[in-house]
Amino acid sequence: MSMTTPPGWYPDPGAPGTERWWDGVAWTAHIRAPGGQVIGPQPVAVVVAPPARRRGPLVALAVLLVAAIVAAVAYLGRGADGPPATSTSPGAAAPVNPPSLKASSPPAPDPHTLVDQLNGITLPIPDGWEKTDDLATGLVTMATKDTYDCPGDFGYCHHGKVTTSTATMTDLKTAEAIARNDITDAANDAYDHNRGGARPYNGITSHREMRAGPVVVNGRTGYLVRWEVKTGAGPGGYVESLAFPSTVGSEAMVIARFAFDAGAAGPPLALMDTITRGIAPIGGALNGGVGSSLAPPSR
Structure with missing residues (x-):
């Protein structure tokens, strides 16, 4: 031969x-x-x-x-x-x-880009953040590099965290319905209790809706709901559920969850919008973002 x-x-x-x-x-x-x-x-x-x-x-x-x-x-x-x-x-x-x-050999992963292969999107990773492995949920995740001792139960907490996943609420057909249905779970998972039952912030004591309305994500109309939450320990934080249609496959709805600590140590709240504007299809250019011709979101 x-x-x-x-x-x-x-x-x-x-x-x-x-x-x-x-x-x-x-x-x-x-x-x-x-x-x-x-x-x-x-x-x-x-x-x-x-x-x-x-x-x-x-x-x-x-x-x-x-x-x-x-x-x-x-x-x-x-x-x-x-x-x-x-x-x-x-x-x-x-x-x-x-x-x-x-x-x-395949190219090394870009440390500035979070890739969600299942939903066909990428998100920009801000300076001081990194891709992390969420073993408990298996979700595509990025978080601030620095951690601190949680103010409630034992453990380490991040000042900021973002995850993406495919929406599983098949009976809900609109981005608004999915975002409004998800925000409570997003807040509880971030600041009330984790999947192991621990309460890193001693639970949520109250919340208020800061913002809700349509938003353009990757050229598609989505919907966001943002809460401010107060916690039993620590400064509390801000939680957002953002729902929008994928551009691949069956165009199922995608959910992006944001959780930012309040206070001086937390990320600036405007970073949520910056990351949203940077969502793009894998291998493609940006196609829209926050601040389109849509009417301003309420509240």
């Missing part, structure tokens, strides 16, 4: 960001941008014709002798392990090895 690398365009090891033609035997002078136009004449592949079926004894001996010489030269040119060295045309870059057929 032949191990020869087939002819084709491969990343040029001598000139990152370009591709060079491998003709099946050696590198050529033909280069191009990845997937772009060829610079210079079109390249060709070298095709080695199969040997004839019948050869006389002298011809067969000559073929074997030539093959042995070529193998010896190739071995000396590449060393014990690597592929043979090659030459290039004058003025061209000088890669020495044939291209590798191994799959390239």
